[in-house]
Amino acid sequence: MKETAARERLDRGAGSNHDHSADKPAEWAQLFLVRFLEVRLFPWTFDMTILVRLLRIALVTILYIVAFAALFEFLNAVPTHLSLPDHPQGGVANPRGSLVVDALVWGVVFRAPGYLFNGTIPLLIILAVTEWKSAQSSRWYLTIWIIAGLLAAGIPVNDPLRLSAALLAAAATGYFYWLLAGKSAGDWLQAWRMREPNAGRKLLNYAAYVVLAYLGYQLSGYLYYGGKLLWVSSGPEPDPGTPPFRVRFEREMTASKVAMMDFPDPASCLNEAETDDLSTDRLKEMDWDRIDNEDEAEVCVFRLLGSYENISYATDWFEAQGFYVHPNFSSARPYVELDGTQRVTGGYSIRKNGPKFPTKGVIRRAFRSIPYGMSVDATWSKDGKQLLWVQTGFSTLCNGPINIRTRSPT
Numbered sequence: 001m002k003e004t005a006a007r008e009r010l011d012r013g014a015g016s017n018h019d020h021s022a023d024k025p026a027e028w029a030q031l032f033l034v035r036f037l038e039v040r041l042f043p044w045t046f047d048m049t050i051l052v053r054l055l056r057i058a059l060v061t062i063l064y065i066v067a068f069a070a071l072f073e074f075l076n077a078v079p080t081h082l083s084l085p086d087h088p089q090g091g092v093a094n095p096r097g098s099l100v101v102d103a104l105v106w107g108v109v110f111r112a113p114g115y116l117f118n119g120t121i122p123l124l125i126i127l128a129v130t131e132w133k134s135a136q137s138s139r140w141y142l143t144i145w146i147i148a149g150l151l152a153a154g155i156p157v158n159d160p161l162r163l164s165a166a167l168l169a170a171a172a173t174g175y176f177y178w179l180l181a182g183k184s185a186g187d188w189l190q191a192w193r194m195r196e197p198n199a200g201r202k203l204l205n206y207a208a209y210v211v212l213a214y215l216g217y218q219l220s221g222y223l224y225y226g227g228k229l230l231w232v233s234s235g236p237e238p239d240p241g242t243p244p245f246r247v248r249f250e251r252e253m254t255a256s257k258v259a260m261m262d263f264p265d266p267a268s269c270l271n272e273a274e275t276d277d278l279s280t281d282r283l284k285e286m287d288w289d290r291i292d293n294e295d296e297a298e299v300c301v302f303r304l305l306g307s308y309e310n311i312s313y314a315t316d317w318f319e320a321q322g323f324y325v326h327p328n329f330s331s332a333r334p335y336v337e338l339d340g341t342q343r344v345t346g347g348y349s350i351r352k353n354g355p356k357f358p359t360k361g362v363i364r365r366a367f368r369s370i371p372y373g374m375s376v377d378a379t380w381s382k383d384g385k386q387l388l389w390v391q392t393g394f395s396t397l398c399n400g401p402i403n404i405r406t407r408s409p410t
Contacts (some may be wrong), residue, residue, distance in 0.1 A: 072105030075165035134186025145174030232257035243306035269300035284320035313386035318346035
């Protein structure tokens, strides 16, 4: 009897001709039983598993948004890097050696915050759907990140080099996201479905529905704004409004065009009131609750400041909004640029007062709280009677008071 049992054990060992396929159901059943006991006897460990998984998705998403920004700027700089001469010309050393490094720093420090602010929530919503559907194919994540990358780059179909940089950067980040998070999407769902219904699980389900409803609401806002961006980029030029909105430098004004449509005149930028009067005091009542981004802020500040007769009203207007105006950048002593135009600058401390806009949304306000301060430059004509343009700026790398910019135009 002992000899028979020993022979059976040897027959099942390595190097034997025993068919191991018959053992597979037993192995699966054993794994199923272990997982079932873990879920039944230690349910809190499973809840922690879900929490860790969601945290992992969020952190990996943020990491690769920053990685995309750096890689995109790096690939954008490569053609310029290769086109520079190897030797100094005219006694001036070329910046070829530091160009790519500067591009990486620019991508991380300046590009990434904007991409994080505008892209984190939409990406998390889409990636949550892939998690729920257990989409583990790399094709899904390559497609998602390529579409997101093209949207972030403005779909540069007229610039082959920029388009190629966006495609390569997005494909790389999509592939590495798949390696870290996508290929294991939905593994926890099998254990979740094994759990027996209980009051705690129902409560968690209701909480999940609330979160999904909130994310859906946020996504609808992004889709609505994206639809307006698509409309202004493909349709006719919007009316510049009253007073006619202008910018300092020629650039793509897609977001500004949306703001021009949403705020066509001074009245659209003011708090609601029973009167239609646009007196000097009434023009100070700007409705910051309606401002969601710097393009809308620039358009509305331009509409209201441009409605005054001249530059002399600028300091009082800025101070009414809660801005600080330095005496050397005030209406009484405006900063005179090299071309003779006059600039008044208002500074706002985000560290002390929180972001000026948006006034709603915890996540969006958290992103807007990253800069130390904000400044608004309003530039008038040489005689100070016509507002030419308005520019907003954010200081992120300083530890003292808000830096008032004194650079003359290049």
